[in-house]
Amino acid sequence: MSADETPASVRERLASSETAFGVRTRTAVALVGVTALALSVRLFGLGSRVFHWDEGRVGYWILRYAETGVWEYHAIIHGPFLYHVDKFLFGLVGPSDFVARLPVAVVTGLLPLSAWLFRERLDRTEMVALALFFAFNPVLLYYSRFMRNDALLAALMIFALGFYVRLFDTGRARHLYAGTFALALAFTTKENVLIYVLTWVGAAVLLLDHRFTLRADAGERLALARGYVRSGWTAFRHWSPHLLAALFVFLAVVVFFYAPRARGVSGPGLWKAFSNPAMFPAVLEAGTVGAWEEFASTWAGSHQDHAYIPFLVHYVETLWQGAAPLTLLAGVGFVADRYRGDRPRDLVSFAFYGGFVSIFGYPIATDIQAPWATVHAVVPLAIPAAVGLAIFVRWGLDAIDDEDGVSAVLAAMVVLLVAGQVAVTAADTSFAHPQDQYLDEAGTEENMLVQFGQPADGLRPTLETVEYAIDRNDGTDVLWYGSDFYVADETENDDWAAEGNWYDRLPVPWYTELYGAEVDSTNDLADVESTAAPVVVARADDRAGVESRLDGYRAFEHELTVHGSETVFFVDEEYVERADGADPDGDDE
Incomplete structure (x- = not known):
């Protein structure tokens, strides 16, 4: 205890620390509870909906791969994650609709836990709100019960972002490795992981611009830029051994998943290389350079040669049906955070930029009108949406403390309206009408989450x-x-x-x-x-x-x-x- 601290002040700090510990513990317990619910709603009746056209073709080829042991990457059918993981699960417990969809359901079901990684950037109300959005948003829920890579990719990228944020907040190397492992797994799911990387870079540039706009003149901005360069170089020298090790982790995961399997046929194969080490260079090339060339030759062509406006309209309509409250609250949260306090929080702005750009970018990037593409806007927008929802929750609680009945009722109405819309839409789309073209018997309300390749009910x-x-x-x-x-x-x-x-x-x-x-x-x-x-x-x-x-x-x-x-x-x-x-x-x- 320093000389200027009184016993009373020490007791106050201890009490404050205990209170903070209690709040964090309760928040962690709440996140675990939401995660348990998220897993439950994803696993309930997971095998009841008949496979979609896309699930059917990938599932068929996984069964053939399980029988023959032969596989190689083809970009048109996306990344290898589900092939290898489902093949393993099929061998372990047997193939079925339920088992085929299980990896996506489990990974996305654990997504509410990622809110804990942002605990230095979000308060407890915002963390719980974020977990609830991840658990029950209708778009994310529907495609979490689907053997496709989109929800899987979005979840892994949020985990990667969360671990990298923890790296900045704590300076602990383990978060670098965890984030890189999640990022590497994301690279094995679907090729539009590159879109995430581009939006992350763009969002980071905008955050850097935030810093410069806060400086009064060119001299201060130049000094800030020099400071960033010096600190960046210092950090690079300090972290270079860890960065090299993390790069090794990334490449190891990518090569493991993308390397061909060639049991009983000619050519390089991952498992064959262990008995013939001279084959490893060919395996490494196939799992890295070869995979990239396959991707470039497939997706750098004319797959996106279509009219933009119809795709944008379809995207927005799907987003409105499946995530209207989340999208609106994301705007509220972003604006409120941007103009509240000394400066906006980096995480909130970063996530909003990524989600906002996705709304207008994916109609260009997709080759068909695919409702699952909205997942890539919903997941990042959930972060500013959680900030927006927390504003109304705090408004209501403050109104109760102030005995302001009108404000309390208005805040409660907003929160209940959001909860009700999410619950009803999620129940309708994922459970009541998961393969119906319309959500009502009259055939007036189209189910935007059901893509054309889904067999009709019955x-x-x-x-x-x-x-x-x-x-x-x-x-x-x-x-x-x-x-x-x-x-x-x-x-x-x-x-x-x-x-x-x-x-x-x-x-x-x-x-x-x-x-x-x-x-x-x-x-x-x-x-x-x-x-x-x-x-x-x-x-x-x-x-x-x-x-x-x-x-x-x-x-x-x-x-x-x-x-x-x-x-x-x-x-x-x-x-x-x-x-x-x-x-x-x-x-x-």
Whole structure:
């Protein structure tokens, strides 16, 4: 104790420290509670929605990879994270819709914990609000229950940002390694991780501009710039060993995921290199330079050659339906933070810039009108939105303390309106209508989160009947008929570049592969007439012709996309009745 400190002042500081510890503990417990809820809502009924077109093709090729042990990176089907992780999980517990979606659900379910990494930049109310947005925002929730990389990428980038922020706040090297590990994993998910890097650099430049605008004249700004250069150089010299080690971590993760697997075939392969170390240079090249060349050749072309305005309108409409309160509160939080106090908080401005630019940038970057792209605006905007929501919470609490009933009621109305809109929209889109084109029976409110490649509701029971038939049949199990589905050589479908008509079957190939079906196709009705396959699949336009060649089959008609893809499953009546729990004579089994 120094000479000018009195015992009373020491006691006050100890009491203040204990209070602060208690507040932080309660905040941490609250974040853990929100995270538990986030995981629960993501895992509940995770396998109930039928696979989307995109889930179906990737899932099918993961099953083929699990069987053959052969894989190489192709940018058109995005990063390798899900391939390797799902292959491992399939081998561990078996493949299913639930297991395939599990990695995305778990990583995004843990996202509310990332709010704790910003505890020096956000107060406790803002941290809890941020965790709640991460847990229950309808857009993020819907695509957290989806075997796609977008929500996974967004979550990993927030964790990376959080660890890097902790690095600046604490100066502890472990945060550098944790952030780099999360960043490296993000690089294995999807190619638009580069957009994140660009928006981060742009946001950092704007933050630097904040510093310069606070200086009165050119001399002060020049002095500030020189100070940054000197401190940056000093920091680089001090941290260079850690930076090199972190770079090694980054490259190790990237090479592990991007390196080809070549079991039983010629060419370099990661596991083959351990028995033949001379192969490691080729493996390293394939996992780094080769992967980059594949990316550049695929995405540096004309995939974004489309009109901008329709894509922007679709993006904004999706954002409005799935994240209107969050988007509006992000603006409130950014403006309030910018003009409150001596200067705006870097984290709040940084996140707002990244999210705001994403709204206008992704309609350029995407090759289709993809509602999942809104995830990349929602996640960064959640940070200033948490600041905005916390303003209304504090306003209400202050009004209660001041016995200002009107202000308390208004603040409560805002908070309850936000909570109610989020809850209702999340329940409608993720649970009540996860694969419906409309959210109402009248068909007036379009479900913007359901992308065109999602099969319409009702397909699951038919797939279960198909599975029952496949399990009890020998020989060809499923015969595809018609020009939309015919493939001359079915073995071509084992590779990522399947024959064109195969894609019109999606997502059914995931299920037939999952069920172990023997599949064939034809353009000849005579083959349909002579087939012994218990399942025949054709377009609805061909229904009459196919039905006239089949005897004892029951027809089930479904959409393989949201609309415009009417497809009929003809299933041998014997298997239908048995699947329904009755024998062919109608007696209960």
